Amino acid sequence: MPADLTLTLVMEVASGILIVAGCLFFLAGTVGLLRFPDLYCRLHALTKADTLGLGLIVAGLVLQNPVWPARLQLVLIWILALSAAATVCHLLARSSLAAGIEPIREPGGSSAGVTSAGEDR
Amino acid sequence: MTALGFLLDAAVVLLLVGLATRLLLTRHLFEAIVLFVSYGLTLSLAWVRLGAPNIALAEAALGAGVTGALFLNTYQRLTERIGDGPKSPLLEDDGSRDPPAWFKGVLGGGVLLLVLGAGWALLGAGRRPAFLPHEIAARLPETGVQNPVTGVLLNFRGYDTLLEIAVLVAAMAGVWSLDRGSRRFGRARGEPDEDPVLHALTRFAVPVTVVTAVYLTWVGSTEPGGAFQAGSLLAGAGVLLTVAGVLPPPTAASRPVRAMVAGGMAGFILAGIAVLPLTGQFLHYPEGWAYPMILGIEALLTVSIAVVLVELFVDVPAVPEPDPALESVDPSGDPLGRALRGKEGS
């Protein structure tokens, strides 16, 4: 098998693995969003896992796409999403605390700590 | 491949219908807003699957992004004045405003008939309209641009787009005329938000947004993009800046703001008139001039659209105080109607 063909094959396989791994992180984020007991845990689960998932998918796509400007655009979109997710997570958590939503303090506690100020209508 | 594509389309359609149904049935105001934004994003994906990236861009930027921000604004205004605490009837499901079942049945049946009729008229009536894409593609070189959507919007159907921007300017004039006594959101300049993280985010996201908006206007002549998409993106940057307190909210009284709001429509009309002596027809661009003229009009339109949308966001007419006299007469009535009546009375 010629060397460059082998390289292409390796790249394809690596790209596939990265994309599948990315999807699994998205799944983990959603499971966290649905199963975790309070807002702060959910925020934590979602913003971290999804951003990592997106990063893995972008890495997989960069391996597949031979065009350099497209690769650059992919990476830039990821950097944007990364910094946006981190800051938005902070802002959401901060404003929720200010609005009176209490985080749960003990394992096994329910999210009954939500005060009436935090409930929406 | 095709089976997978079909499953993908089916998933998008199911999500759309599910979101729309829940959106219409829920009585949670805030849930409805988030569902609306999600619906806009799903619709954008649907447009992508239909091969219409132009509309996908517009739907994501305008339908989901800017409209979502406007709804959040409205939500806060509604809850802060009309709602007297958590028991506000507008925001809580008390079941009292449910229309009778026969009314729902008639309404649902009518809508169903309308949808089926429209579907029949489009697909089943046997009348096949001329296949426009071919004709547009054949005459695209005359428009001066390579993106068929931009060519149609700004050359073949220039009147249409002119009227669209006129609608926006008229809406702006309407909001301004209601402006008396309204409270303006945002802070005065020099009183930035105390949160450094919000500031860092703004400093980072705004330049990227502006560059992307310029890129979209520019690329609109050859690829998906254009004034409406770029304008709403630019409005997003404006919303960020005013919310973070970096920029003072634009005011109707300021001349530059008025000039920017009117600029798009004025430039469009002036360009249309300027070509009259050359071609003898309103908005009929002379040969060789179509591309620069379209680009110039697009740039002016982008700025106008952005300023109008930011203004609509920051400048919300005040909800009048409920009149206590009316309230005692009508204790269970709808608060919105009460507020409106209070407005007439004052």
Next chain:
Amino acid sequence: MSHLLLGAALFLILNVGAGLLRVIRGPTPADRMVAAQLFGTSGVAILLLLAEASDEGSLRDVALIFALLAVVISVAFVKRGWIRAEGSSDGEADHAG
């Protein structure tokens, strides 16, 4: 390869659909907003996958718009989505009309 890309996009759409249950359940506005955030990030990923699968570069621009507007919506929510408590000065405005 495009099988994998489309399959991943399908998976992510289903994933979003499941995550949207959180929008319905709440209970706080922030919880609903976090679910919208999920849609933003997943939407970017879906669009990038579709861009590669269909070789349509402009879909990357749509993905970029998704990412940027997720920021705008979230910040608008943080500053506008809460019902202000009495006397709170957060986001307070001047009264000049």
